Amino acid sequence: MPNYNRRLPWLNSGDRLALAIVFSALIGLLVFHYARRVGLGKASPQLEQSGKIAVHRVDINTAEHWELQALHGIGEKLAQDIIEYRRENGRFETVDELAEVAGIGAKTLNRLRPYLMPVGGKERGEKGQ
Secondary structure, X not given: OOOOOOOOOOOOHHHHHHHHHHHHHHHHHHHHHHHHHHOOOOOOOOEOOOOOEOOOOXXXXXXXXXXXXXXXXXXXXXXXXXXXXXXXXXXXXXXXXXXXXXXXOHHHHHHHHHHEOOHHHOOOOXXXX
């Protein structure tokens, strides 16, 4: 029966310690390299200068099904209804026009408004050029 407790004869305790240090340093360098490659430790691009999280706003005239579903309170059916309304009636002229889609009332529209891009990408009060 083999003796598995026997130490390797060519490695004394000093050699084993040196190998442990070298392997630990190698693993540490690999972790450091990976962290730098994926951007760990850098500021998130979602953070603005003020430290507030930037809100991703959805353009209701170009949004895909999955983008609409990402909005709180918009499920698969309602997202499909928005796209169908857009297909039948053309582009939305205002964000308020979204209330004409079945299933979207005033409360839902007000809850969604901060996450919706103004139609045409213009903020309220801006004039076209």
